[in-house]
Each structure stands twice: as C-alpha cells, then as structure tokens.
Amino acid sequence: MTVDQDVPPRRSDRTRAAILAAARERFAADGYAKATIRAIAAQAGIDPSMVMRYYGSKEKLLAAAADFGLELPDLTLLAPAERTVALVRHLLDLCERNDTMIALLRVAATQEAAAERSRFLVANQIEPLIATIEPDPELARQRAGLLATQMLGLALTRYVLELPAVVAMSADELAAWMSPVLQHYLTGRPD
Amino acid sequence: MTVDQDVPPRRSDRTRAAILAAARERFAADGYAKATIRAIAAQAGIDPSMVMRYYGSKEKLLAAAADFGLELPDLTLLAPAERTVALVRHLLDLCERNDTMIALLRVAATQEAAAERSRFLVANQIEPLIATIEPDPELARQRAGLLATQMLGLALTRYVLELPAVVAMSADELAAWMSPVLQHYLTGRPD
DNA sequence: GGTGTAGGCCTACAGTTGTTGGCATGACCG
C-alpha cells in the first residue's frame, strides 16, 4: 500500500477515485482481459482517454487497483482460541466489503504482475503476522504458506468459482469448520 | 468426461489431439484470453483455421479441453489413515502429470463455462466420493465443499500463484501437514 | 476581468482477435 504524499487535493481526485473503483469492480467481475478500458471508463462515467491520462496504461491501472493492504488483525491482542475465527471472519469481511481482494485473486490467475503482488502480500503481511507468534523464521514461513492455501482456497471456491456447497455455508459455519485447521497451521506440527 | 463413440479412426485424429494438447498447454500457461487461437495453432504446428474446423469455436475448444475426469482413488479400498495422504498426493500428481487441471483452474477464474465445469467436477466426482464414507447426504456435500477449499487452495497457491513457501515444500511435507486437515473435513465435526 | 491551465471529450490509428470462404493436394476407393 502506497503512503499518500502530502500533496494538495486536486479537482480531479473524484474522477481518479471513480476510475479506481470502477477498475476494481470490472477486474473483480471479468478478469484483466475482459475488463476493457472502455468498459471501466463507462462504469466510471467518463471518457476512456481519462484513464490513460491519470494512470498511464492499463498495466499501471492494474498496479494501482492491486495496491492495498490486508488490514490483518493483531494476533498478539487476541486470546489464542479467538485467533483462528478472527482470521476467517476477517477474510470473509475483506472479500465482501469491496471488490479489491476478489479482483486481485481473479486477475492474479492470468496476470503475472498481480500474481507477484499476491506473493508480496503473503511475504510482507502474512509472514510477519505469523512471526509474531512463531519464533522460528523458517517455520513461520511454512505456516504462512499453509495458512494461505486454506484462506485463498476459501476465497477462490466461495467468491470466484462459487461452489454451491461453499457459498451455502454461513460465515459462522465456515469459521467453526476451519478454526481447527488454522489452529493446526498456526501452532501444530506435521504428522 | 465424454465416452468415446465407436467411430472408425480418422487420419485427422493426430491433428485433433495435437490441437487439444496445445490448447491445454496454452490455457494453463496464459489463461483464456491470452491463449489465442493463433498461438494454440502455432504450438500444434498447424493453421489456425484447422482449430475452427475441428472444434467450431474457441468456446467449444475450451469445453473440450476442460472435459476430463479427476480419476480419484477409491477411498473404500484404503485404510482410513491412508486416505488423506492419498488425496493430497493424487492432486499433486494430477497437476504435475499434465496441464489439464491447471488449465481448468486458471481459466475458471475468468470464464464462466470453466467455472461451471469446476462446480460440476466437485458435485459429480468429489461429492459422490465422500458419499461412500459419509452416509448423511447434506453433510457429505459440506465435507466435499470444505475438501475443495483446501485442495483447490493448494493447487492455486502452488501452481498458479506459485507462492514460494508453498512451492518450496515437497509433496511429502505437504501431505504430512494437510493430512490432519483433510481428516477433519472427511470425518470431523465443526468446533 | 482577463488569462493560463487543468479537466474533459472526440477522433483516429495501428495492431490483434475470432471467424470465414476458397483453393490446393494427396489419399483412398471404384
């Protein structure tokens, strides 16, 4: 996530934001290729050339759309028993509050830049989070990777593939089922 | 998976197969949009128009490429303790033996037809498999969905996103870590 | 109140895409 420079607000800020929001919505719904600049501009209610002026190219627009943080909860502030449910609920909330996370997931399947961004998020936000409760760095790395398989698998099946069995379950049910799994990845040992 | 009709072998069968193999390779590597008919034809060493002649359209070619089975092992023939490792190893093997599974996963992120095919596979191959060891049909459905979150999450992070921490682990390590997880989804209860 | 400039639109272009039809060629069967 880029830190905002202390630059005076411009009149075009609303348009910039509208473009970014529209881009995330189209990317999340259609993926990179089908989300054309014309479609994004139409959704934002402006001319396609504005997208180019403000973001330079479609690739750079994608980079801007994928530039966000996971806002993960601080595990050290939670009781160990609460951590796993908090993680599941946080992910579901993140996916449902806006399209950014789903856009990243969908686009990462075909665009290397987005895949790289997903790797960056795991390495720089999930791994450090695990490191707060797992001293061994190599093990923390493994735990983070394993956590990612389950978390991203949940997001994929529920919001991208929309497997009926996964969509049908409530956030509470999913948290209840997955809590022991995450517990195992956070503090357990392989068989 | 379509059953092969008993039709006499044609001289063009090799070309048909070459197109299908090339399509799977390109779909797996580039996704649907970037895998152009021209690129697929070039990889198969034939003219783009042949693809149209034999498969009718790009959409139908995708349908043919996604038409395969998971060849899941029969769980009733395995001791309960062996089932989970067998499932993990089978998935990894399926992904590494050819590109079909990865192609489906990558394309399903953007193409509704492929997503629908993935739902079909879960409903018609994973659910029945679980049903052989779980009598309650609704619970079997849930277990199948949960299994899918972990299995597809593994395939996604390892072969599509290529998270370093997941790529670095061996099949044995992954099986050892995930075995208790799958066991939980197969026979356990939510918290 | 004039004027510079930021914000916006329209048009155009070159490249690529899926798709089509026609033409060659060689195998196979009578």
Next chain:
DNA sequence: CGGTCATGCCAACAACTGTAGGCCTACACC
C-alpha cells in the same frame, strides 16, 4: 486410372483493443 472427399493452407474481414493527439470549456488566480 479417374474421381471424390478429407485434410490442410492462405487471405481476408469485421470487430475490438490499448493508446495518442488535438480541441473545447470552465475554473482559479493575479
């Protein structure tokens, strides 16, 4: 040996894409 049909290639088309440049308008500031 003649013809017929499957197999393959080539050329083309219409649509759509990202992108660039030019032009108009209206706000902000001196």
